[in-house]
Amino acid sequence: MLISSNRHRIGALLISTALVMMLAGCFTVRLVSPYDQVIDNGLKEYRQSINTFVDRMGKNFGKPDGTYEHNSGTYSELGAHVTTLLARSKINGAGLGCRITRKVTDEMFNRLGRDKVPASVRPEAHTDAGDSSGCTQRLIEILNEQLSQLEKIHQFKDPQKNMTGLRPATSKTALSIMNQAIDAAWIVEKAKREGE
Amino acid sequence: MELNVENVLGQMLQAGADEFGENWGQVSTFATVEFKKIAETVVDIAKNVAEYKLDPEKGYPVEVGKMLLEMQKKSTEAVLVGLTALTLLAVERAINAVLKVLKDTFSGILDTLL
Numbered sequence: 490m491l492i493s494s495n496r497h498r499i500g501a502l503l504i505s506t507a508l509v510m511m512l513a514g515c516f517t518v519r520l521v522s523p524y525d526q527v528i529d530n531g532l533k534e535y536r537q538s539i540n541t542f543v544d545r546m547g548k549n550f551g552k553p554d555g556t557y558e559h560n561s562g563t564y565s566e567l568g569a570h571v572t573t574l575l576a577r578s579k580i581n582g583a584g585l586g587c588r589i590t591r592k593v594t595d596e597m598f599n600r601l602g603r604d605k606v607p608a609s610v611r612p613e614a615h616t617d618a619g620d621s622s623g624c625t626q627r628l629i630e631i632l633n634e635q636l637s638q639l640e641k642i643h644q645f646k647d648p649q650k651n652m653t654g655l656r657p658a659t660s661k662t663a664l665s666i667m668n669q670a671i672d673a674a675w676i677v678e679k680a681k682r683e684g685e
Numbered sequence: 686m687e688l689n690v691e692n693v694l695g696q697m698l699q700a701g702a703d704e705f706g707e708n709w710g711q712v713s714t715f716a717t718v719e720f721k722k723i724a725e726t727v728v729d730i731a732k733n734v735a736e737y738k739l740d741p742e743k744g745y746p747v748e749v750g751k752m753l754l755e756m757q758k759k760s761t762e763a764v765l766v767g768l769t770a771l772t773l774l775a776v777e778r779a780i781n782a783v784l785k786v787l788k789d790t791f792s793g794i795l796d797t798l799l
């Protein structure tokens with residue numbers, strides 16, 4: 490009788506545990522790709538590399554060391570770094586882009602104050618179509634596109650020096666812009682980590 | 686506490702609101718700071734182009750200014766995508782906070798029944 494009662498209790502405990510585990514599994518949703526330490530660290534390294542490089546180019550403007558021709562190899566290295574991160578982000582993204590429903594977007598901008606939001610960042614581009622897990626992927630794609638833009642600016646022949654290069658003022662503005670995009674990706678990854 | 690629909694609903698609403706409110710603060714701060722940066726950069730580009738026109742040793746040519754503006758458009762998109770992702774995280778955590786109330790409630794019922 491005692492054995493039967495213990496069996497009953499153990500059985501009940503196992504069923505209870507299984508049900509709670511099932512509920513725990515079913516009762517969570519994931520709307521954003523999970524935190525990825527490789528991407529987090531990769532963004533940090535990329536930020537350091539691009540800042541060191543662009544700052545050095547500004548200081549070497551007007552000298553052979555600061556020309557595009559002398560530094561084209563660095564763009565290949567930095568590009569390889571971003572491409573690796575992009576490949577990593579595609580593992581979680583479905584390749585459908587970063588989209589949220591219009592209702593959520595509207596709520597976001599209502600809370601921010603629609604009239605305070607610049608026209609270029611209003612949510613008209615957002616639709617109910619697409620996939621929300623592609624946000625990190627798109628953020629890294631932007632870094633890649635900006636690196637190409639920086640390369641084009643570096644290739645521009647300066648009328649005063651008659652050589653390619655990044656003026657100190659150019660490098661300062663370019664870094665401010667690029668750091669904003671890198672930080673956007675980084676902040677998202679950090680926010681994911683805080684919730685894990 | 687008595688287990689009824691009103692109680693469970695009240696707990697769910699509170700959990701969702703608390704969690705979303707907490708995470709929304711981060712979204713709001715990010716948006717405010719980054720929109721200000723965008724405005725500052727656009728002004729900075731205009732200022733440097735104007736400086737170059739006055740003294741070609743300073744600032745940068747208009748061609749470079751245009752390319753930097755294109756680059757800024759990408760960063761603006763990054764901010765918007767970042768806002769989207771942070772909002773989704775806030776929504777995700779609010780939903781999960783609501784679901785946790787349900788899970789805890791059902792776990793309690795199961796303990797009582799078994």
